[in-house]
Amino acid sequence: MMNFNRRQLLAAMGGMAAAGVAGLPVRAQEKTLIVPTLGGAWEQFWRSELAPAFTKQSGAAVTLDAGNGRVWSANLRAAGAQKPPYSILMTNEAFASSLRKEGFFEKLDLTKLSNYNDLYPLAKKTDGWGAVAMVSPIGLAYRTDMVKTPPKGWKDLWENPEFKGRIGLYNFANTAGKMELMLASKIFGKDQYDIDAGFKAFERLGPVIQADFNLSTGIASGEFVVAPFDFGEVARLRAQGLPIDIVVPEEGLLMFDQTLNILANGPEKELAYEYANFLLSPEGQVPLMKQFFVSPTNSKVVVPDDLKKDVPISGDMMDRILTWDWNFMNEKQAGFAETWAKVLK
Secondary structure, eight states, rough: OOOOOHHHHHHHHHHHHHHHHOOOOOOGGEEEEEEEEESSSHHHIIIIIIHHHHHHHHOOEEEEEEOOHHHHHHHHHHTTTTTOEEEEEEHHHHHHHHHHTTTOOOOOOGOOOOTGGGGGGGGGGTTTTTEEEEEEEEEEEEEEETTTHHHHHHTTHHGGGGGGGGGGGEETSSSHHHHHHHHHHHHSSSTOOOOOHHHHHHHOOOEEEEEHHHHHHHHHHHOEEEEEHHHHHHHHHHHHHHHEEEEETTTTTTTEEEEEEEEETTHHHHHHHHHHHHHHHHHHHHHHHHHHHHHEEEOOOOOOOGGGOOOOOOGGGGGGGOOOHHHHHHHHHHHHHHHHHHHHH
16 A cells, blocks of 8 residues: 655545546546656646646546656655556656666556657657657757857857856756766767766866756846757746847757656556556647647647747757767766866866
């Protein structure tokens, strides 16, 4: 029997009450799927839109567990692979790859995921162990009122004198920071594994402003004028009136990904597959695209004309997104973190 904390119990009761109001039969309330989701606006959207839509389709109640990859990974490790608190986990591949190696997930049963075949190749790069449901492509954003020569690529961070001392970066604790390191290694060294070349490049870069999650405040205040940003965040800042634009760097895009993983010993595995298939369907992806400006990973989803400015990465452009060896990074990250702290001050 699963043990719920007070917050989860109240959320489950609320979900069942909502199901009753919607007129669902009593049997529909017999199953509950615990769904880890990001907090804030993401949790609100899941609660108001996606969870009810899945409940309507499946007849099952949904309990949301708001957090992030670090929190969910800790929860899983505390419980152990044999008795996980979740049946499905959607998180960055950086976290998923570690948990996969520790035996928490099973290889996907593709007979239960009818939408898998419609995914872009980018979303199927885990050899059948996961499926990417959401992509937030990361380009290079800049203040149009404070930059005379817009960047064309990541190398401009080093080569454009306008940017000296005015650059924002994610810190190493963020998965984007780790991508920044592998990217610099790839650009200035032999490949993503040439980390020494990456750190030497950062030494030449000079002082930067670092943030864990929020670069928006710094670029809005003019503390820095150029930084890696996901396209959705630039769309929101632009809608608020900030003079900002974003480019697709010549060397390729980074991304925040959200990979779906099925827990090998999850308590509601069949329901987890049904939920995963729902998120991979156009019915699950279109609302996310419209709300958060993420790039759909289902190739059947067409970005409407009125969204193309805010969601420009789709179709063939998905091939411009770079992918990384997270097993390598996760194995070495402790040492890399120490060097990062010495080099990027």
